[in-house]
Amino acid sequence: MRLFAASLAALIAATPALAQDHSQMDHGGHQMPAAPETGPEVDHSMIDHGAMGHGKPASPPNSLTGPPNAADAIWGADAMHPSREALYEEHGDMQIFWFQGDRLEYRARAGDDGYLWDIQGYYGGDLDKFWFKSEGEGSFGEPLESAEVQALYSRAIAPFFDLQAGVRQDLTGPDRSHAVIGVQGLMPYMFEVDAAAFLSDKGDLTARIEAEYDQRISQRLILQPRAEINLSAQEIPLLGIGSGIDNIELGLRLRYEIVPEFAPYVGVEQEWKLGGSRDFARLAGEDPEVTSYVVGLRFWF
């Protein structure tokens, strides 16, 4: 202990001397802003902010450039380095994993009842994230009607919006991959919006716009209107899609947040196929207008 204290004292005593030595070496031309009388008279043109040397190997303790390193002179640069790296990373570079089941629901409707999933999640920091999405639906007793997964790079481009780009793979029907570009975020008046365009490997261009709004009835009871519109730049007969507006969905869901992460809901959703898509549906013997009564679960972790 005594030895420790003694060596510490020696170090402390040495530190300012070190500082001075270095400043004389590297910064002889600079006047340190020291006493109040002289401080303001320092020639600041020599301390150009833009010219600050970052990552200089060994700048003197508390010189006017370079990283803070006064503690290096006391405890050693090797001892300080890992804690400094950890400190910076801990204060702002937190990486988060988030998974949300936005809609996992049973859909009662005319004919066979169906089901739907709509999940998303991300891993990343404040500005850059890997974002994934998947949705699909079907009727009980029949093969999966539609399903897709998306893998996206998501970049914060504004306080409330991310730009997202990546790929989408369809899991049903004819094999299709798509390039994706879209935006996701919060519109004024608190509308959550997700809008994306898809260019398939067959050259087909489609788009999807989703918007939802949370109206709190109480702290836990939330009414959520939701709208989705699918668009196509061309007719895609193989998929039963006409050009223009493919379909519109309007939904209303009432959920109860037992905790914010876990909220069962009931609701109703109406879908209309329009234009060419409506004609394709009729030809296939399907009803272009479907009303579903839904019960489901919204969760995240």
Added chain:
Amino acid sequence: MTKSNLLLSRRRMIGSLAALSSAVALPMPAWSMGQMGGPVRKGIHELSGAKIDLHIADGRFATGSRSGHAIAVNGTVPGPLIRLKEGEQTILSVHNMLDVDSSVHWHGLLLPFQFDGVPGISFPGIRPGARFDVPLTPRQSGTYWWHSHSGLQEQVGHYGPIIIDPAGPDPMQYDREHIILLSEFTPMHPHAIMKKLKVGEGYFSMQKTSATDDYPLSAEERRMWGRMRMMPTDIADVSAPTYSYLINGHGPDDGLELAYSPGERVRLRIINGSAMTFFNMRLPGLPMTIVQADGQNVQPVEVDELQIGVAETYDVIVTPSAAGAFAIAAESMDRSGMAQAVLTSQPGCKAAFPALRDPPLLSMVDMGHGGMAHDGGSDDAPMDHSKMDHAAMGHAMPDAAPADAHSGHDMAAMDMSGGMDMRDTALLPDTVKTGPGIDMVAMNPQDRTGYPGLGLDAVPHRVLNYRLLKSLAMDHHKRAPDREMELHLTGNMERYMWSFDGRKFSAVGDDPIRFGFDERVRVKLVNDTMMAHPIHLHGMFFELVNGQGHHQPKKHTVIVQPGSSATFDVTTDEPGDWAFHCHLLYHMHAGMMQTVSVAFPEGAS
């Protein structure tokens, strides 16, 4: 010890050793052996003397019906009171018995920077199983506190009070003293809290606006808030019921009683050691005379209530003349809960606690659409802006004279119908990096040091505000600032990003705020967010520019009210690297932190 005891058979020797070791082991508290999950007692016991040992260890804390993991120091939450004497040396010996690194920061204490206890800035941290000795000879007196500066350990119990008794007579006469250390307990892991803050805007609030609330908001005002994508209830990021609010480690159900005798002058040393909570502190029926702020003596000022920001301290004197019991009520600023204790002349005597008042709401003033008036009040010499250097992040700024705090409260004068730009980044100086991390720019930030704190501007009794604080001693040699700098407090509520000048600490750690040795710098903090931030500078006191001239109060932590500015003068006479950050724990963790590098004096040996 008798002679026969020295003549032991080998067998008896073994037996005796076993007995001895068990006798030693049994009274050994769990914390001293580094055991996990031992029960944690509630503070606060006192330690003093030439050597003080602190053992940091895991434990299990309980209050009311809740319990959870805690980090206890010497087996208690809060940890022990460290009682020092001005001018007398002590060795503070910190033993880390956790399985992760730890640290102790001595909040408000003047000491060589390498003992300040911030891993990565002042020292490498204390490894598991290691010991760190801090030789300290106090150069000050007053009420302070200590806490971990590692990760989020402060949230889970790693904190405690410090009292430094003055070398001479205390100018404040009192008969009895009590510590009132305010904090929070939650069984939720702090990393879970941080994640919920990041992904779920308003996660912890159970006071959000809804279709059935009672808030005095018109439909038009509600639409305005929605249009801005902000919430007028966004007052505390984390609150009750997630938090149980504590006084000296005691929750409201724990019935903490603090004694007095009628007629005594009782000094309450109030310390806000919470991670995230501003408290409205009062003892209904008992006026408080404030005699110290952040450990520094101030001219006595009598109030009925005060709002204390995270990391601040206030010493008050109360004088209950008759026998009875008084409620010590510390209501969280968002009024979701209350820390409670009883000041009583007889054990078991109950006090009536006031009900939680209606939650306050943010207003246009909190968005920086502050008042029109900009009256004077500061007697400081005007600054020559040509003298500012690069580190001053130079740009002209208006003088820091405080405006009338209430001048901005005229809601009718505001344009509520839309059209205003909540985020006019052209108003920001070049030093601020704009980007997704900034969701708001205060359009007309006013000095609001005359504001008593959210929700206390309309109460029918006397409330403290910063302009009422006058240092007890006059500063005869008050220096005019050599230069000025302006620093913006920036954030994005939705993404839970917090920073200085739009840059998180993770991005600017290698580019500290630099001061020469013994400079006199005027620092203006501009809050471009709708939250009040308690900004703490390590290692040095600053003087709050509050219009009190030669009696500007010295502080280590200053609340910058939402959408406003606060200004301090600091003499940078403590060389080394120091932390500078928002003391809301999760704001700091999100990046609202910087290093302040003070150059070493030339010619020092």
